Amino acid sequence: xxxxxxxxxxxxxxxxxxxxxxxxxxxxxxxxxxxxxxxxxxxxxxxxxxxxxxxxxxxxxxxxxxxxxxxxxxxxxxxxxxxxxxxxxxxxxxxxxxxxxxxxxxxxxxxxxxx
Amino acid sequence: xxxxxxxxxxxxxxxxxxxxxxxxxxxxxxxxxxxxxxxxxxxxxxxxxxxxxxxxxxxxxxxxxxxxxxxxxxxxxxxxxxxxxxxxxxxxxxxxxxxxxxxxxxxxxxxx
Numbered sequence: 593x594x595x596x597x598x599x600x601x602x603x604x605x606x607x608x609x610x611x612x613x614x615x616x617x618x619x620x621x622x623x624x625x626x627x628x629x630x631x632x633x634x635x636x637x638x639x640x641x642x643x644x645x646x647x648x649x650x651x652x653x654x655x656x657x658x659x660x661x662x663x664x665x666x667x668x669x670x671x672x673x674x675x676x677x678x679x680x681x682x683x684x685x686x687x688x689x690x691x692x693x694x695x696x697x698x699x700x701x702x703x704x705x706x707x
Numbered sequence: 708x709x710x711x712x713x714x715x716x717x718x719x720x721x722x723x724x725x726x727x728x729x730x731x732x733x734x735x736x737x738x739x740x741x742x743x744x745x746x747x748x749x750x751x752x753x754x755x756x757x758x759x760x761x762x763x764x765x766x767x768x769x770x771x772x773x774x775x776x777x778x779x780x781x782x783x784x785x786x787x788x789x790x791x792x793x794x795x796x797x798x799x800x801x802x803x804x805x806x807x808x809x810x811x812x813x814x815x816x817x818x819x
Contacts, residue, residue: 596750625806634794635751635809648806683750693741693798696807698750 594618596699598684604705605674613669613702617686624667625687625696626659630680638682641667674706710734711795716814719789725782727813729795732776737799740771740778743809744791751794751809754780785817 597616605611617624626638637651641661652658656674661667671678681701688695712730719725731740741756755762755769757778762769768781782789794812 627809634811635745637806637808640806651806685750693739693796693807694753694756696743696751696753698752700749 596684596686596697598682598699598702600702601700602703602705604707607676607706608673610670610672611674611704613671613682613704615667615669615684615686615699617665617667617684618697619665621686621688621697622664623687623689624661625685626667626669627683627685628680629683629701635683638669671704674704676706679704679706710797711810713793713795713810713813715811716816718816718818719782719785721787721817721819722784725785725789725815725817727780727782727793727795727815728777729780730777731795731797734775734797735799738797739799740769740775741796741798742767742769742780743794743796745794745812746788746791754793785815787817787819789815790817791815 599614622643624641627635628638629635639652639659640648656672659669681703683698683701685696685698710731710733739756739758742754743751744754745751755764755767757769757771759771759775771778792812792814794809
């Protein structure tokens with residue numbers, strides 16, 4: 593596709609349930625990033641994938657959060673046993689190279705609401 | 708942590724120039740200044756970047772002071788669609804360290 597695609601666009605889940613958020617990056621982009629944005633807050637880095645290298649998981653807030661990227665393309669962010677504080681917009685971005693700072697393309701995000 | 712300081716909010720009249728300041732007093736010689744913006748309900752979008760010379764593209768101009776400790780993003784004729792959060796980021800060009808760190812940004816409100 594022409595841009596970064598995220599699904600679902602909105603997700604409402606009950607506290608304690610697991611959720612999976614999907615990111616489809618721009619074809620050929622080797623770098624993929626997940627960010628979280630709580631209401632009225634800035635972007636919080638979560639995790640970064642680059643090619644076949646081990647992902648940078650330094651931003652994951654707890655072990656309930658995990659992500660994978662299969663085949664160097666689609667990525668899934670999983671949140672287990674969701675809590676109300678997990679409510680936020682989850683943004684995915686991809687870039688041709690992490691060195692190309694001007695080349696980050698973001699998706700429109702998944703708005704997660706935990707009730 | 709973000710290495711930049713921006714005012715939390717600014718207003719601008721439609722049709723006038725919007726001048727958004729950014730302080731980056733600890734910037735290193737090989738770090739560039741990048742600007743992104745985030746329109747409501749969308750992901751951030753790249754605007755412009757520069758090292759030490761002033762830069763201009765179809766979206767904006769970037770003025771960097773001679774000592775490189777601060778810069779100003781200029782939207783020459785702001786429209787209502789320019790209402791957004793504007794992020795100033797400093798980063799080494801060609802850095803392979805991955806993640807882009809966003810600060811709190813400046814919320815620009817363009818008013819009719």
